[in-house]
Amino acid sequence: MGKVTGFKEFERQDESYEPVEKRVKNYNEFTIPLSDEEITKQGSRCMDCGIPFCHSGCPLGNLIPDFNHMVHQGEWQKASWILHSTNNFPEFTGRLCPAPCEKSCVLGIIEDPISIENIEKNIVERAFKEGWIKPQPPKTRTGKTVAVVGSGPAGLAAAQQLNRAGHTVTVFERDDEVGGLLRYGIPNFKLEKGVIDRRIAILKAEGIIFKTNVNVGVNYDVEELKAFDSIVLCGGATERRSLPTPGIDADGVVQAMDFLTQQTKVLFGKEVKDQVLATDKHVIVIGGGDTGSDCVGTSNRHGAKSVVNFEIMPKPPGHRSPTTPWPFWPLQLKTSSSHEEGVERNWLINTKEFVKDENGKLIALKTVNVEWKMVPGQRPQLIEIEGTEKTWPCDLALLALGFTGPESTLAEKLGVELDTRSNYKAEYGKYKTNVTKVFTAGDMRRGQSLIVWAISEGREAARQVDIYLMGKSDLPSKDVTGDLVAL
Structure with a gap:
């Protein structure tokens, strides 16, 4: 598959981003696509590895080496057909999927894995551009x-x-x-x-x-x-997760999904009463996942005075942890494009109180540092570290705690x-x-x-x-x- 020596000849290349100072001024996608020539090289890196573990990594079972090979050969329309045979919406996964396929790529054992997600995105975008994606209504109806x-x-x-x-x-x-x-x-x-x-x-x-x-x-x-x-x-x-924390009812404690939904609706001219804005506010995002990252990016676009992120779990290692060896999904630090736009990230920290003023408005968060005690056969225990209490100025706390x-x-x-x-x-x-x-x-x-x-x-x-x-x-x-x- 691909070029036999491609993974030796070509290094992994990913899309670049517009500069931070430019992209935070709007809500548009800000990736800078690679050239068709470079994407072809990326497809050529796919090894003839015998057993393509990327299939197992992908819940859809995408035929990854097959569409990589078509890209290598310049057969973009065939690549699109192969991709759509297992994935209805590669334009979504090509932008939003964390790419478990790449984490189980055989090449990833020794080098940077194949840039599968970006190749996927380029295939579907090329297909739309060329008019290859057309409605396919059924020839007959079942009556059901x-x-x-x-x-x-x-x-x-x-x-x-x-x-x-x-x-x-x-x-x-x-x-x-x-x-x-x-x-x-x-x-x-x-x-x-x-x-x-x-x-x-x-x-x-x-x-x-x-x-x-x-x-x-x-x-x-x-x-x-x-x-x-x-x-x-x-x-x-x-159903959004909340916190059993004193002061959670303060004016200024907002569910992340409400914050994100409002912004998108306003962007497209929908009526939103009393939109929650991060403008000129000290923002603290509680939760370190993708939704928390999205809140960071949105807060920076609002013009927040400061953006801080809390995560109760330990900071993941910079490289794949030995506890999650290839080809499993790795325990590894993820730094998103939103994080790169400006945020202070904190791990092993727990919110103890949302502090309100006399009018019920949020003015600060009280926290304590924690550690996890592991006892064999028992659930991990959260231990507060004495003497680590801290008060953070905060006008807007966004709860990105999952569902x-x-x-x-x-x-x-x-x-x-x-x-x-x-x-x-x-x-x-x-x-x-x-x-x-x-x-x-x-x-x-x-x-x-x-x-x-x-x-x-x-x-x-x-x-x-x-x-x-x-x-x-x-x-x-x-x-x-x-x-x-x-x-």
């Missing part, structure tokens, strides 16, 4: 109807696959635009919304029906939902059982709930996870729905029970 609740990556993938099987698919979205967290939860500087609109136009042309501002179980009776021949629940994990699971409203109204983690219960690989004809996929079934897992589950659930409706299915399937990563 399917309702998909939720228009995030899981719902969209399930909808497209089921539509290709000939079923009439209606997607219900409670927000005013299609896309789920892709639309309002991901900042525009990471995913410009025209990228979503471009793909939705394709899906609509293929015959998928989209209904927005429809909150099933609230302003849409579940009895009407039951009229469909099958139902796929892909509502995501949207505890899906909202239970639909489960209650449909009679769907929940598992021990409060997710909608359905056997992995089957996606069928305890309720006849009701299936579930994505974060709603597995809990907060990655976009690549959402697409994978949407595709797999669609196949199971097709089998339920027709007794068999020609939709593709990937057995991922042996995958090396479960993020």
Whole structure:
């Protein structure tokens, strides 16, 4: 695959970024693409490694060496066909996926791995530019109807696959635009919304029906939902985690997703009452994941006076930890483009109090440094370090603590059982709930996870729905029970 000596001849090259002082003045994507010639070289680095572990690293089972080889040969249209054969939306994963495939790349054992994610992004962008991505409506219809609740990556993938099987698919979205967290939860500087609109136009042309501002179980009776021949629940994990900390009710303590959603809505002219702004404020972001990083980038674009990030876990090592050897997902420090724009990062720190003034406004955070005590056979214990108490000035605290699971409203109204983690219960690989004809996929079934897992589950659930409706299915399937990563 690729050029036999390519990995010896060419070093890994990634996209560069516009200068910080320029990009923080707007909300546009700021990557500077590599030339086609350079991307071809990057594809040429893919080794003929015999057993491509990148397949196992990818929840979608993308045929990575195959599309790398096509790029190496300049066969971009064939590369696009191969890529889309396993991934409905490579323009999303090519921008947002943390690329577990790269962490399991064989070349990564001794050198920098293949730049798989960037190659993927370039393939799909070339395909759109050349007009190779066209609507593919089914030639015949089965007469069966399917309702998909939720228009995030899981719902969209399930909808497209089921539509290709000939079923009439209606997607219900409670927000005013299609896309789920892709639309309002991901900042525009990471995913410009025209990228979503471009793909939705394709899906609509293929015959998928989209209904927005429809909150099933609230302003849409579940009895009407039951009229469909099958139902796929892909509502995501949207219950935000909070903190049992004194002062949490202070004016100025805000959930990260509310902060990010408001900014995106305002950017596109949507009405937002009392938008939370970081302008001229001391901002503290609690939570060190991707959402926390997004809050850092957005706060800097607002013109925050200072941005500080708290993480209760230890600082990861700069290189792959021995506890997570190749080809597993590594424990390793991640520095995002938003971090590079300006933030003070702190690890092993716990918030003890949100300090309010006499009017209830947030003015400071009190913290203490901590350590984790590991006892064999027991859960790790959080130990506070005496004498490390500190007060931080803070006008805006953003809680980027992840999600505890899906909202239970639909489960209650449909009679769907929940598992021990409060997710909608359905056997992995089957996606069928305890309720006849009701299936579930994505974060709603597995809990907060990655976009690549959402697409994978949407595709797999669609196949199971097709089998339920027709007794068999020609939709593709990937057995991922042996995958090396479960993020």
